[in-house]
């Protein structure tokens with residue numbers, strides 16, 4: 245569709261995807277109104293610490309963001325050194341000359357990624373309406389309302405601590421089935437989580453084991469622990485462009501299916517959706533060109549990873565931590581290969597997005613993983 249002059253574009257959702265779309269449209273002089281269901285940005289994350297992944301492109305992710313017009317005026321900590329553990333508690337040092345990721349804060353506080361994107365959008369004249377949950381989407385519009393379903397969950401705590409900055413990971417199905425447990429500490433603030441791809445009903449047990457393991461391994465000490473959790477949604481969308489209204493970010497299923505890193509795809513899909521409206525371009529073609537192959541590879545990687553089990557994770561950690569260039573090694577895991585192409589149909593069958601959890605009737609439901617929210621038409 246072509247945007248007429250003065251046509252106001254509606255964006256549902258002020259997450260990284262929606263705000264990146266709004267910024268891109270506003271920079272081109274297009275009037276934009278963003279509707280955000282909550283009273284603030286990043287509400288579902290509190291002050292969560294998350295990693296802005298920096299291995300899938302040769303170019304640094306912050307440079308990539310700037311190159312598409314997004315400010316990087318948020319606080320960040322380059323993640324270059326950490327430790328991974330296997331089920332047997334062998335320590336595998338993670339080291340990289342260049343950052344593997346940038347630790348950022350999510351949520352509404354000053355200095356967070358969400359606040360920086362919001363500030364840029366507001367400076368450009370974007371109108372953001374908080375406490376405005378859209379029930380239907382007009383046209384032209386972009387749908388950026390976050391995950392639809394729980395394909396993975398990350399559950400644990402936010403806390404204050406005297407521990408030094410650092411990151412630690414444990415690959416162990418007894419702590420985080422088919423996923424990984426992680427501990428991130430930055431300037432006295434921490435998050436500890438079990439990120440699991442199955443076994444959601446037993447989430448409490450996995451979180452308890454995760455806490456205990458980090459206490460024993462690295463002396464985790466939490467002050468004022470606050471429970472926190474969230475869901476992740478992954479799939480390769482077939483048609484994220486109904487009626488010329490692009491669907492972006494996790495609402496479209498865009499996320500690295502292997503590890504659950506979604507911020508980069510969220511921002512990039514927002515930028516591409518905005519461009520598709522501005523330039524009357526095919527959004528499907530744009531996102532496929534930008535990260536379609538990477539999404540497919542990550543589905544294959546996920547299917548393979550979920551078959552590894554504890555011995556397999558140890559094999560993977562040994563391999564990954566014995567290379568000279570870990571960042572390059574990880575990037576190669578996302579590169580196209582004939583084998584991964586051949587495995588894709590199998591991986592897609594094996595790994596299907598869990599669109600609904602049928603075991604929950606939503607009555608008095610307090611679990612972080614089931615779908616209690618309504619549909620957006």
Ligand SMILES: Cc1cc2nc3c(=O)[nH]c(=O)nc-3n(C[C@H](O)[C@H](O)[C@H](O)COP(=O)(O)OP(=O)(O)OC[C@H]3O[C@@H](n4cnc5c(N)ncnc54)[C@H](O)[C@@H]3O)c2cc1C
Pocket residue numbers: 256257258259260261262279280281282285286287288292293294295296297376377378379388389390391398399473474475476492493494495499504505506507508510620
């Ligand atoms: C615990 C946890 C840890 C994570 N860690 C990482 C990490 O380390 N690295 C990484 O890259 N990714 C991580 N992710 C994933 C990443 O946070 C998401 O992929 C990313 O935030 C998706 O951005 P989004 O804009 O698509 O959706 P969201 O950030 O969810 O934003 C969607 C917004 O839409 C609003 N909304 C919903 N419905 C409506 C409606 N009807 N009308 C108006 N507004 C609406 C919501 O309130 C929300 O603000 C993590 C996720 C979780 C849960």
